[in-house]
Amino acid sequence: MFQCPDCLIELRRAKSALGNAWGCPQCRGRVLGMAFLRRTLDKTAVNTLWQAAREADATQGKACPGCGRPMREVTITAAETPLQLDVCCSCQFVWFDNLEFEQIPAAPEEAPPPEREILPPRAREALAMMQVQSIQEKLHREDVEPNSGWWTWPALFGLPVEMDGAALRHLPWVTWLLGTAILAVGIWSFPNLETLVPAYGLIPAEVLRGDGVTLFTAFFLHGGWLHLLSNLYFLLIFGDNVEDTLGPFRYLLLLICATLLGHAAHIALDPASTVPCIGASGGISGIILYYALQFPHARLGFLMRYHYRCQWIGLPALAAAGLWILLQLWGALGQWGGFSHVSALAHLGGAAAGLGMWLLTRSPSPAAPRSHPDRSE
Numbered sequence: 281m282f283q284c285p286d287c288l289i290e291l292r293r294a295k296s297a298l299g300n301a302w303g304c305p306q307c308r309g310r311v312l313g314m315a316f317l318r319r320t321l322d323k324t325a326v327n328t329l330w331q332a333a334r335e336a337d338a339t340q341g342k343a344c345p346g347c348g349r350p351m352r353e354v355t356i357t358a359a360e361t362p363l364q365l366d367v368c369c370s371c372q373f374v375w376f377d378n379l380e381f382e383q384i385p386a387a388p389e390e391a392p393p394p395e396r397e398i399l400p401p402r403a404r405e406a407l408a409m410m411q412v413q414s415i416q417e418k419l420h421r422e423d424v425e426p427n428s429g430w431w432t433w434p435a436l437f438g439l440p441v442e443m444d445g446a447a448l449r450h451l452p453w454v455t456w457l458l459g460t461a462i463l464a465v466g467i468w469s470f471p472n473l474e475t476l477v478p479a480y481g482l483i484p485a486e487v488l489r490g491d492g493v494t495l496f497t498a499f500f501l502h503g504g505w506l507h508l509l510s511n512l513y514f515l516l517i518f519g520d521n522v523e524d525t526l527g528p529f530r531y532l533l534l535l536i537c538a539t540l541l542g543h544a545a546h547i548a549l550d551p552a553s554t555v556p557c558i559g560a561s562g563g564i565s566g567i568i569l570y571y572a573l574q575f576p577h578a579r580l581g582f583l584m585r586y587h588y589r590c591q592w593i594g595l596p597a598l599a600a601a602g603l604w605i606l607l608q609l610w611g612a613l614g615q616w617g618g619f620s621h622v623s624a625l626a627h628l629g630g631a632a633a634g635l636g637m638w639l640l641t642r643s644p645s646p647a648a649p650r651s652h653p654d655r656s657e
Contacts, residue, residue: 284309285342285375302345308378311345317374322385329356329374333367342375344368346577348642349525351375371577439510442517443579443594452520454528459516462560465500466508477501481556484547499539501558511560518571525574526641538566538633545629549616557623565630566637572601573638605631
């Protein structure tokens with residue numbers, strides 16, 4: 281449900297061939313997506329609006345009808361008089377007050393071909409197909425492919441990248457400190473994993489040993505570089521936005537609850553197990569699901585490879601999280617049958633904590649081969 285930022289009532293959706301729009305029946309304001317605007321308004325004006333939004337302060341605008349976070353207030357001069365619009369870079373939504381949309385120049389219409397140039401039916405059909413393909417390729421480049429840069433290289437390993445990261449209101453110092461600690465412990469522990477994992481990993485049959493300290497020390501231990509770097513990556517790309525939304529205290533509370541609930545789900549499968557379980561992904565799973573629920577329209581890019589051909593696929597965060605949950609359910613079946621050394625149940629337990637935190641705080645309106653027999657979260 282989308283909510284009007286001024287009237288605080290539900291927006292009504294209108295469908296058209298150009299896309300969806302949501303309007304307020306009371307104040308006549310409306311929210312439109314960037315893809316819709318690129319199809320209907322002057323391209324230069326839309327590009328100027330988007331560039332200005334990415335450079336604007338994220339704390340000034342109205343609440344986004346999609347995610348509820350403050351939008352970026354942008355002034356554009358494409359109309360006869362300057363307009364102040366509110367843009368959400370996470371959801372790619374633009375809020376227009378009544379009659380503001382009509383003041384921006386529309387996209388120029390293509391001139392019709394001269395009447396004397398009459399093409400046969402098959403030629404006209406082929407020309408139409410070429411035009412449709414050109415439009416599709418243009419929209420694919422503009423709406424799917426992320427901006428190129430060094431930060432897109434994790435996509436080569438199947439990891440998602442943020443296509444339009446929202447500006448942060450505060451420095452995510454908790455995420456940075458936690459990531460630094462995880463990396464430091466990983467580097468320190470790798471030469472002695474065979475000794476440290478049994479001593480500080482979570483063992484379900486001895487869950488309260490050392491007064492329960494292994495419930496937390498297991499979070500910092502990882503079974504190899506791939507296990508460590510993948511967890512660290514997900515913590516950094518999603519944790520900064522979640523910390524910015526919740527604040528440091530509630531963010532730490534989410535991590536602790538997700539870690540403990542992930543451990544509980546793992547222990548419930550086999551309470552008598554003596555196999556150590558290590559890894560931070562139970563807690564990070566809570567961050568992932570909270571991010572997807574808080575920013576459902578944020579675009580994540582995945583690089584799909586077909587032999588020697590690569591193609592970007594963009595998914596909303598909520599859709600990507602849904603696919604991730606399905607993969608974890610499938611992994612839990614493998615774990616139940618003893619065919620997997622990855623604790624998918626710990627991921628699901630952590631995700632449940634993320635769901636719980638989101639329900640409490642919302643506004644009204646991946647594993648590596650190892651030489652020791654431990655499970656990894």
